[in-house]
Every structure is written in C-alpha cells, then in structure tokens.
Amino acid sequence: MSQSIRGPYPTTRMRRVRRHEWSRRLVAENRLCVSDLIWPVFVFEGKGRQPIPSLPGVDRLGTDQIARMADSAVRLGIPAIALFPATPIELKTEDAAEALNQDNLVCRTVRSVKKHVGDSLGVICDVALDPYSSHGHDGLVRDGYVVNDETIEMLCQQAIVQATAGCDIIAPSDMMDGRIGAIRKALDYGGFHDVQIMAYAAKYASAFYGPFRDAVGSAGNLGTASKSTYQQDPAQSDEAIQEVALDLAEGADSVMVKPGMPYLDIVHRVKATFGVPTFAYQVSGEYAMLSAAAQNGWLDRKRVVLESLLGFKRAGADGVLTYFAEEVAQWLVE
Ligand SMILES: NCc1[nH]cc(CCC(=O)O)c1CC(=O)O
Ligand SMILES: [Mg+2]
Secondary structure: OOHHHOOOOOOOOOOHHHOOHHHHHHHOOOOOOHHHEEEEEEEEOOOOEEEOOOOOOOEEEOHHHHHHHHHHHHHHOOOEEEEEEEOOHHHOEOOOHHHHOOOOHHHHHHHHHHHHHHHHOEEEEEEOOOOOEOOOOOOOEEOOEEOHHHHHHHHHHHHHHHHHHOOOEEEEOOOOOOHHHHHHHHHHHOOOOOOEEEEEEEEEOOHHHHHHHHHOOOHHHHOOOOOOOOOEOOOOOHHHHHHHHHHHHOOOOEEEEEOOHHHHHHHHHHHHHHOOOEEEEEOHHHHHHHHHHHHOOOOOHHHHHHHHHHHHHHHOOOEEEEOOHHHHHHHHHO
C-alpha cells in the first residue's frame, strides 16, 4: 500500500485499553460488590418455604428458615436485608390494625434475626399499610380516597413498633406527603434517634410491582385499584427531584428510587443533584422479566443480572435492593 493513499490514522485509539482483560479491569470506573446489595426477604406464618410462581427462584420463608437466611447473609457479606411479611388473610382489615401489633409477623422476624446475628446484619422494614389492609392500599381509605394525614399517624406508630422490635432502618414506602418528618419526630421522641430512615422518596405507580403483590398476597386485595393518587406518574422527572428534596429536608438518611431499570435517569439525577446515599430498587417485575427470559434460554442469567446491577452503579446508586442478592453474592464471593 502506497503512503499516499493511507488516511490519517487516529492518534487516539479507544480500543488500546480494551485489548486485554487485565487492562479492562484496570480502567474500570464502576464495580459491583457484595456490599452494594440489599436482600429482600418475604416471610410467612408457618414453617418451610413457599415458592412464589411469578418470582421463580424466590421463596417465602417460614419462621424456621429465618436463622439460616440470616447466617447466609452474614456469611456472604450482604450488609442488609429488607423484610416483607405475607400477612394471613384473616388478619387483614379495613384499618390495617395488624400493622401496629408488636407481635406481628414482621416484628417477630426482626427479633429473631437480631437475636441470631445482632449487629452483623442490618434489618430494613417497610413502613406502609398494604401488607395489612383488606383493600391493599398503603394508607387508610376514607370515601374511596387514600387519606394522607390520618395515615401518617398510623405510619408513625408502625415505625415505633418496628424500631422497638429492633429494626435498624425504617423504610417508608407509602408516598404520603410529610411522613418522613413525622416519623423522624416520632422515632426521636421514642428514644430511637439512631434508627435510620431510608425514604422511598421517588416511587412510581408501576406495573412492575405485580409479582411483589402476589408475594405478599395483596394483589387480590387491591384488585384493579390503582395507587396513582399517591405514587408518582411515570411521566414525571423533575417531580422526583422535589420529592427527594422534601424527604431529605424532613430528615431522611438515604433515599430510594423505585422501580430500577426503567428509572435509571432518575437515579442519576438524584445522585448528581443531592450527593446523598442513593439506592435503587430492582423490583419484582424486573426480576420476573430477567428470570423468565433466562429460563427460556433467551438470555444468559448470570451475565444479564450482573450487567443490570452494574448499570445501577454506573447510574449513581450506592446500593441496589434486588431479589438476585443472595445469588449474586454467591457469584461475587466465588
Ligand atoms: N408498600 C408496598 C410496596 N413495597 C415494595 C413494593 C414493590 C416491590 C417490588 O415490586 O418488588 C410495594 C408494592 C406497591 O407499592 O404496591
Ligand atoms: Mg414524598
């Protein structure tokens, strides 16, 4: 080839650093590690394990499975679990009174985890009424509307009940206005000033929550009703920033964006705007999608899961709540 027809070759060759595995590792800007994972755990009243058909591979755990689960989390180095109770149908009522029972399933589970592993594992509890309400809504319903302030009174009591059981992080997922400030005050007056609040600050009214509602048994209660009068409209972006600003001003220690993959733009904006501990929730529908495709042999389970979680890190999340947590932790420590 003659010199004259050779074009000007690029001085910058992006491919140079990609050539070898050691080099790709060396320049990697983001990394996923076990410390990034929050493990959601469904519990039920009874013994053994119950499969959840729309969450293949995820089981509800009976009371006799709790110690083993907590041991596994500690052994793998998972920093925290998030507990979700499947409340027996006969305990669900219009006023969700079971939420305030000091001996309800979630409180007993918290106590048994704490008794078993103490402070080597953080325990997160959702604050919202949907696992306990006969209508499946996160708040109290008056004349067909989920009422804000009256719900908050109950959420404050629910937070105290959970903190008393030993919960380390209270995670309000209800989207009532002003609940973070009220819960912070209630916790402080109750002597729980060291209990953290992880606010589900930007939580969207999403169809991706379907399998979760199967898991906690609230799908049948909610029926075709929607949560759009309190959860955010998927069209909104600036609104998420305002939600986060309010929750931080009210005393949230960390914030959560939910769902995850379709909302990575929100994760990024929140982290870039506030620079506070920011978490993302890879919700049940996201787990179901990836699992189903992998089960069909259409996607490589391990590779898509790791890629999806790295995506959260790249977007700015400090950690991810994911149903893949235990499995991923096993891969990462191998
Ligand atoms: N307070 C309810 C709650 N807490 C976590 C989820 C969904 C999580 C998931 O889909 O994995 C929901 C469902 C909802 O808002 O209806
Ligand atoms: Mg809010």
